[in-house]
Amino acid sequence: MKKLAVLIDADNSSVNSIQSVLEEVAKYGIASVKRVYGDWSSETLKSWREVLLPHAITPVQQFAYTKGKDATDMILIIDAMDLLYGGALDGFCIVSSDSDFTPLASRIRESGLMVYGFGRNKTPEAFRKACDKFIYIENLVLEDKEEIKQETEKETLKSEPTKKEDVKPQVLSKHEPEKDATKNEAIESLDNKSQHIDxxxxxxxxxxxxxxxxxxxxxxxxxxxxxxxxxxxxxxxxxxxxxxxxxxxxxxxxxxxxxxxxxxxxxxxxxxxx
Missing domain, CATH: 3.30.420.610 (LOTUS domain-like)
Known part of the structure; x- marks a missing residue:
C-alpha cells in the first residue's frame, strides 16, 4: 500500500467532509501522516476540535501575524517540502479549495510522487490540473447521503410489519422532515447530474x-x-x-x-x- 500524507487547510476546507475525505483517501493508500493547519486560537475553527482526536489528525498551530496574509498556507507548504525531502512517502493528499497550492502540487509531481487534491466545485482550475487526481468534496458528501438512504431503506424493509393491521401511524419529530428533505435533495442532485455530460x-x-x-x-x-x-x-x-x-x-x-x-x-x- 502507498504511504500518503494528508495535509488539510482548515481555513479552506469543511469540517463536515473530513470523514468522507479520509474514507476516499483509504482507496489510494494508507494515511501515514494526517495534519490540519490553522489558527486554533480562532473561534472560527472551534468545530474542528471535535474531529481531531477520533480521526487521529494532528493540529498544527499557525498564528495569523498579519491580517490578510495566509500564514496557514506557508506552514503547510514548508511541512510538505520537509516530508517530501524525507523520502518516506509515496504521495500527498492536499485538502483545500485554494489555488495557492498549485506550485506545491506541481513540485511534488516533479519528484515523481502522486498528488491527490480534495476541494469544492469552486476550486480554481489551476490547482485541479496540477494534481494527478482531483476529487470534489460535494461528490463524497452526496455519495455518503446515498449510502445512508440505502441503509435506511434496508432497515425499514426488515422492520416492516407483515400484517396490515399491525401498522402503526408514525409520529415524526420536527427535525425529521428536515433530514428527509436534505437526503431527497442529495439524491435529486445525483439524478440531475446523470442527465447531462458536457x-x-x-x-x-x-x-x-x-x-x-x-x-x-x-x-x-x-x-x-x-x-x-x-x-x-x-x-x-x-x-x-x-x-x-x-x-x-x-x-x-x-x-x-x-x-x-x-x-x-x-x-x-x-x-x-x-
Missing part, C-alpha cells in the same frame, strides 16, 4: 477509447480511465451521478461492452454519432 468530456472519452483500442476497436476500461484522468485530473464518474466509470459508460449507451475475465472492454457503436 461535450468536451464526451469527446475525451471517445478519444481515450480510440487511442487505446486494438485493431478491432476494443479498449480496456481500466486503461481508458487512466488516460482520461491523466488528461483531466478532476474527471470523476460521480460528477455525472454514477459511482464507477463502467456505470457511466453504460448510461451513455454509446459503446458496446464485453467482459473478458475480470476486465471490461468497450468499443464505440458504429451507428452512433459523436
Amino acid at each position: 461535450r468536451a468530456t464526451l469527446n475525451l472519452i471517445y478519444k481515450a477509447v480510440k487511442d487505446n483500442s486494438d485493431d478491432n476497436g476494443w479498449a480496456n476500461l481500466s486503461v481508458v480511465g487512466q488516460y482520461i484522468t491523466a488528461v483531466k485530473p478532476d474527471f470523476d464518474s460521480r460528477n455525472y451521478g454514477r459511482a464507477k466509470l463502467s456505470g457511466l459508460i453504460k448510461m451513455l449507451n454509446l459503446f458496446e461492452t464485453r467482459i473478458d475475465g475480470s476486465q471490461m472492454y468497450l468499443k464505440k457503436i458504429k451507428n452512433k454519432v459523436s
